[in-house]
Amino acid sequence: MAHRTLRAEPGEGERPRPVITRFLRYQQRDQVLALARNRGPPVHQGQSIFIVPDRSSERAKKRATFLTIKSTPHKREATVVQLQTHMQKTLGTLSQSGSVYRQRQLRESLALLELDFVEFREFTQETRGNKSGGNKSGGNKSGGNKSGGNKSGGNKSGGNKSGGNKSGGNKRRHKTQTEPQQHQTTEEVTSRLEAPVLLHGIFKLGKKSHDVLLTRIQVSWTPIIPETPTGHIEKVRRMECVSLKDVFAVKVKRRRVRGQQTGGAVMGVTLFCCRRRGLRLTEDSIHLHNTSIDYCHTWYTTLKDLLRGFNSRPRYLKVFINPASHKKEAVYIYREEVAPLFSMADIQTDITVTERKGHALSVLKECRLDEYDGVVCVGGDGSVAEVAHALVLRAQLDASRQPDSDPNPLRAALPLGIIPAGSTDVVSCSVHGVRHAVTAAMHIVLGHLQQVDMCGFHSLGHLVTFGFSAMFGFGGRSLALAERKRWLPPTQRHEFAMVKTLARLMPEECQLSFLPAQKNHSNLFEQRSKEQNPDPDPDPEPERAGSWRTNQGLYLNISIMSIPCLSPHTPRGLAPITRLANGSAALISVGNTSRSEFIKHLKKYRESSGQFSFSFVETHSVSAVRLRPRVLVRDKEEEVSKTAPTIQSERAFPWNIDGELVEISSEVEIRVHPRLITLYGEEVDEADDVPVTCGCI
Structure with missing residues (x-):
C-alpha cells in the first residue's frame, strides 16, 4: 500500500488535507470501502476521516451523464419502458435466428438488458420512498456511491447492500448458466426480473471477490473487476446463477482441526445443489467465503427459510x-x-x-x-x-x-x-x-413428483395385484425358467432362460378381448405409433371406444403395459407409444410366426423404431383387457395334425408381472387406473443407452 498527500500538514483549526491511498490488491480496497460505508467514518483525535473512492475526470463526466437520468423521475420511468420493449424485441429475434453465433450475441444482449432493467427498477422503487433522496437512517451517502450507483444497503448488521447498482462506467454483467436456455419466453424473463431482492453482499468464490445477489428464485454472483487509473474496464463481468429449486441444502462452512467435531472458525456459507448432465443429476457445491459470523448467519437463516418453502420436498x-x-x-x-x-x-x-x-x-x-x-x-x-x-x-x-x-x-x-x-x-x-x-x-x-397409471389384475372376481406391466407367453415362460435356476448369477440366469425359451418357442392359443381407450387417450397412442411405424394402408375402420373387441388365435407373446418400460437394453422402452399418465395402457400382441422372425422383432427393440412394423405384431391403446388362455391338446400319435383346442383350467400359466412370477390358471382381467400412484421423478422420452450384455440377441 502506498499513499501521497496533496498539500502540507494542516495546522490547528485548519481544514484536513486529502490523502490518496493506493492498494496493492483491489480486494483490500473493496473491504476498506465496505467497512467505511457500513460502520461510518472512523474518528481520529476527535476528527472524522471520510473515506471515498478516488475517480478520474473521465469517470466523473460519465457519472454526471448518469445523474441527469436518475434526477428526473419521468425519465427513469421512460427508460424502464424502453428497456422492456427492447427486451421483447430481442427475445423475438432470438427465437427466429438460426445462427448459433447470432443467438449467442442476442443472449448476451438480453443479459445486459435484464441487468439494466433490474437496476432502473430497484433505483426507482428506492427513490420513491425517499422524499429528498437522502435517507440518513438507511445509510445512503451519495458522495460514497461506487461508480455512480445507489449502493445504500441499509442493513448494517449483515453488511447487505440492497441496491448494488454499478452501471455508471459501462460495467455490465453477462448472465451465464450451466445449460443456457435456447427458448426463453417473455413471461419467464419478467417473472425472474420482478423477484424482490432479499440480500446483496460481497463473497469470495475461489480466489476472486464477487457481488452475490439473493432473491426468492435464485442466487447470482458477479466477479468484481478492478478499474484502471483512467476508469477503463479491461474485462467484461459475467454473471452466473443457480436456481433455488435446484438447491437442496445450505451449511455454514467452518475450519476445524483434526478430530474436532463441533465449533470452528466460520469460513462462509456452502450451497449444495443439483447439476443436470443429460438425464443424470449429480451433486455440486458452491462455496461463498466470508469470515463475518453475523454476515454468514444472516445468509444462512434466510436461505434455510427459503428452502423450507418447497412443500413437495420430504422431511x-x-x-x-x-x-x-x-x-x-x-x-x-x-x-x-x-x-x-x-x-x-x-x-x-x-x-x-x-x-x-x-x-x-x-x-x-x-x-x-x-x-x-x-x-x-x-x-x-x-x-x-x-x-x-x-x-x-x-x-x-x-x-x-x-x-x-x-x-x-x-x-x-x-x-x-x-x-x-x-x-x-x-x-x-x-x-x-x-x-x-x-x-x-x-x-x-428435490421433491420432483410424477403421477403414474397402474393396472389392476383380477382373476375369478378377486384382486391378484396392482402393477405397471405384465407379459404372457414368451415373457412369462422365460421368467419361470429363470426362477428355477436361482443358483446361477443373475445375468447368466436370464441369458440361459431366454435362449432355452427361444429354442422351445411355441405359441399359446388365447381368447383376447380388449376395450379401446377413450378418444383423447388413444389419439396420443395412435399418433406416436404412426410416427414410428408409418402404415401406407391405414385401417379405414378405427377402433371404437366403449365396445369390447375379441380376437382368438395363436400368440407368442402378449404384453400389457401402462408405462413405457424403459431400460438400458431398450432405450425407447418396450411400449414407446404410451406415457406415464395418459390414462391408457399399451396392448402389444405378437402372433404366431417363425423363430427367426420373432428374433428380428426382439432385436428391433434396440432401435428407435421398427419393432411394430411386422405383420404378426398388433398394437392397441386400451383401458381394459381380458385374456383367456387355452391349451392345444395334441394326439401323441399325430403330433403334426391339428386338433380342436379345449379349455384346461388345471394348468397354471406363468405371468411376468413387473418382473415377478405369478401363476394363474384362469381368465385374467386387467383394468387401467389413471394416475393411481405418485412417484418421485419426471417424464422422460428415452433412457440412456448402454451396450447389450446378452449375446443371444
Missing part, C-alpha cells in the same frame, strides 16, 4: 431395502450413495430391511402412514411392485373399500421413491431415464 421417509435384489448391493448403494444425500438435506428416515417376500406389504398394512412424507424402495422391479401394490391397497383399506370389486380405486396417499438396485429397473428408468442411484435420490430430495 421424513419410510425406507424399504431388499438386500437380496440382483447382486445383493442394495444395502451398499443406500449407505454409500443415498444416505449421505438424505442426511445433507435434513431428511429423517425409518429403515426396514426386508427379510422375505411380502415383508414390505405386511409392514405397510400396519404402520401409521400419516407420520411419513413418502416411501422409498431400494431394490428391483419386484420390490417396487410390492411396495406400490401395498400403498394402493392400504388406501383402499383405510377408506373401507373392497379392492376386488371396486372399479375406481383410490389414489395412494404417499408418493413412492425408487432407488434402482435390480437387474433391469424398468420402473425406475421410466421415471428417471437412467439407472443411477444418485439421480433417483436427487429427484426424491
